[in-house]
Amino acid sequence: MSFLGIDLGTTGSRVAAYDADGHELAARSQRTAVVRPAHGRAEIDADAVRAAVVRLVGEIVADPAVIADPVEALSFSTLGEAIVPVGPDGAALGPAPLSMDQRGAASAEKLAAALGDEHVQRLTGQPLHPMFSVHKIRELLPGGALPAAVRTIDDHVAGWFGAAPAIDLTMAARTGAYDVGAGRWSDEILGALDVPAALLSEPVPAGTVIGAVTADAAAATGLRPGTPLVAGVHDQAAAFLGGGGRAGERSVFSFGSSDCLTVGTSARPSRLLGTGLATYPVGPDLWVTLAGTAAGGWALDWFASLVHHDRVDPWASLFDLTSTPPPALLVLPYLAGSGTLDNDPRARGALLGLTLETTTAQVARAFVEASGYELAKIRAALAERGIAGTDVYAAGGGSANPSALQARADAAGLRLRAVTKEASTRGAALLAAAGVGVHDGIGALPAPPVLHDARPEPEYAAWYTRQRETFGSLYPLLRTVNDSFTALEEIA
Incomplete structure (x- = not known):
């Protein structure tokens, strides 16, 4: 059996198949264009990312090493903070601003005035900062209009494959609106920013099975219909898991x-x-x-x-x-x-x-x-x-x-x-394996070998x-x- 790790990065997407021990079988990648339409803006096209992932998955599934060792589950490593405005049908209504996009500055100042920096950090575990996606929700569409929902990049891509809307706890935290102690969206933060909680997906633990590959997605990629889709993690958490942390x-x-x-x-x-x-x-x-x-x-x-x-x-x-x-x-x-x-x-x-x-x-x-x-x-x-x-x-x-x-x-x-150059992809694949019970939780994932040792x-x-x-x-x-x-x- 093999497991797909899908790394959705700022500058590119990478899809790779790994065996249960974390050995890479096949990999493909494609760069992502970062668009800077104005001073202080930095965006990516979420639909272009999704199309690239679909193509890359198809190439991996057709690789001889993966044909011999079919994919049993897939999961994600995701760039932090980027969010996609979507309509009622789940289609993207505009580009996804990146963490370096500065349009959240006014919202962050508003939240600081309403709740104070330390209280926000006590709730969310994150410092109050304009990079977090909650501060950009009312800046996603012209005139401050609200979309039907907002999705992280992995949530958007997973939905195409057949997953229900879901956001894992690490990515929920990176919105800047999740109460990490209470385990739910923060009414205080969302209320202060006038952001409806209904726009956000349901938070779930990393490694949760959130759906299965549909017949249409299987036809487009070569994956087996019904292949489990497993909630991924923030890319730094994925690198921690895949890098032997x-x-x-x-x-x-x-x-x-x-x-x-x-x-x-x-x-x-x-x-x-x-x-x-x-x-x-x-x-x-x-x-x-x-x-x-x-x-x-x-x-x-x-x-x-x-x-x-x-x-x-x-x-x-x-x-x-x-x-x-x-x-x-x-x-x-x-x-x-x-x-x-x-x-x-x-x-x-x-x-x-x-x-x-x-x-x-x-x-x-x-x-x-x-x-x-x-x-x-x-x-x-x-x-x-x-x-x-x-x-x-x-x-x-x-x-x-x-x-x-x-x-x-x-x-x-x-x-x-x-250790491995591609720790995030490896971490996502091992998380997929853990999600379907191959590993006994994230604390039991195999560490990669040391490739080079640099001492001062x-x-x-x-x-x-x-x-x-x-x-x-x-x-x-x-x-x-x-x-x-x-x-x-x-x-x-």
Whole structure:
């Protein structure tokens, strides 16, 4: 038997089949176009994503390895915060705004005035922030009109396959409107924002069977009619599950469009109020806490597009850091707002230390090192709040580059073990297997093997200790400058 994991990411969709032990049998992917129709806007076409997934599933099901090992269930890993306005027939009425889309700012300010930041975080487990989808519901359609319903991307795609409208607990939390303690939509938050609860799907635990593949979907994809559809999870939770995360033992640092450290605990952490740290339940005895930088991979792509715009794969050259020693440079990677700890959507990126002798290779290394410095900053903040450090497994695209992983380990002063590059897809497939009883819950999923082990180089330990200290001072130092830039834009 095999299981399909469908990873619905910000920049692309990936579908892969895995056996019950988490070994990949076949995979296909397609990029997603991110549209920026105006300043502060960033959207994707949910129907285009769905069409891509249907095609990719068909290709996977027709792969000889999957024909020999047929699909028994499928589940999802989903980009956070994006929501789709739909009509009564479930058809999308417009594009889905992404987390970096800024149209929720006024709604977030309204909620802060009504309930206060800490009370919202106490209810939802998430810091009050305009990226959360509840703040964009009244901005989805022209004139503030409300759709018949709003769906997360996986809810929208799963509905085409035959699932009933459903949202798992992790994605419910990422709307910013779910009361994680009470286990229901928050009347206080929805009431303050005048958003009807009827627009939102029913919250269910991850791994719940939410439907079965219809005859029409089977005809279009080659899946067996009646194949179980299993509720998925937020992509960072999926990466945690697929990357071998275990509460109190192993954390997963995922290098994707965003860099994110996901740490598991057996219960809700109690000292996160007033911070930018987000936490939510995944299942029984597992909560995960998230912290990272919104523009981790985006920042590298941005820099690569400036200096290597004609190259298909800049990682093969620009980010091969083998022969580049640590530079006396620092990058603040806040190209889409600050990291989790400062939680400032107005923060901006910065490159400091430039001289006439600075090279492109040095700047490339500084961009990579930035995620290591941010990781060290996050780990220190978690430790201060009673969340002990654990081994860190590295997953995602950035983990596949040994020289870049080494630079990050040096910058963080922390051992990083690279595992599967595609942890989110693997996690979704294993969740599908758990949903139909192949594994005894999410705490029993098989961990992936370690592919590369990066330990901090003793030669540079003092250097990086100094750099980490300086990095920690940059955000408060540059806040006045960032506020000035924001004021200039508002004048313009």
